[in-house]
Amino acid sequence: MKFNILILALLCSFSLAACKNNDLSTNNFDKIEIHEMISFSEQKPNTLQVISNQDDILTITDAVNRAKKMAGIVDIADPHYQLQLGKYNYYLWINPNNTATIMNVNDTNTIYRIYGAEKFINIIQQ
Numbered sequence: 810m811k812f813n814i815l816i817l818a819l820l821c822s823f824s825l826a827a828c829k830n831n832d833l834s835t836n837n838f839d840k841i842e843i844h845e846m847i848s849f850s851e852q853k854p855n856t857l858q859v860i861s862n863q864d865d866i867l868t869i870t871d872a873v874n875r876a877k878k879m880a881g882i883v884d885i886a887d888p889h890y891q892l893q894l895g896k897y898n899y900y901l902w903i904n905p906n907n908t909a910t911i912m913n914v915n916d917t918n919t920i921y922r923i924y925g926a927e928k929f930i931n932i933i934q935q
Contacts, residue, residue, distance in 0.1 A: 841869055852891065
């Protein structure tokens with residue numbers, strides 16, 4: 810009986826770990842592509858920005874990793890940007906109070922807030 814409970818607890822732990830926001834810290838990206846957006850489905854033409862500086866890439870991936878999941882139902886305006894980090898894609902909103910909001914394009918029901926994002930925002934808006 811105790812063995813069954815232990816197995817169940819381990820399965821639950823693995824399931825919860827799989828639901829965690831993408832952990833980008835284990836990925837080494839050569840570049841990050843950023844597009845300005847018109848809407849969720851349309852990129853603004855000729856706005857591709859490619860970030861290849863490793864310090865800037867580290868700043869962006871660290872910011873995404875420390876983003877805090879926000880509770881509630883998502884009803885949000887069109888994104889300002891779309892970030893592509895390897896196989897990971899995020900919509901991005903820049904907020905006026907040095908915060909940013911991100912949403913994984915594959916999970917549009919959940920948003921994450923990045924606090925203290927001044928350096929992150931400066932890199933994005935170069």
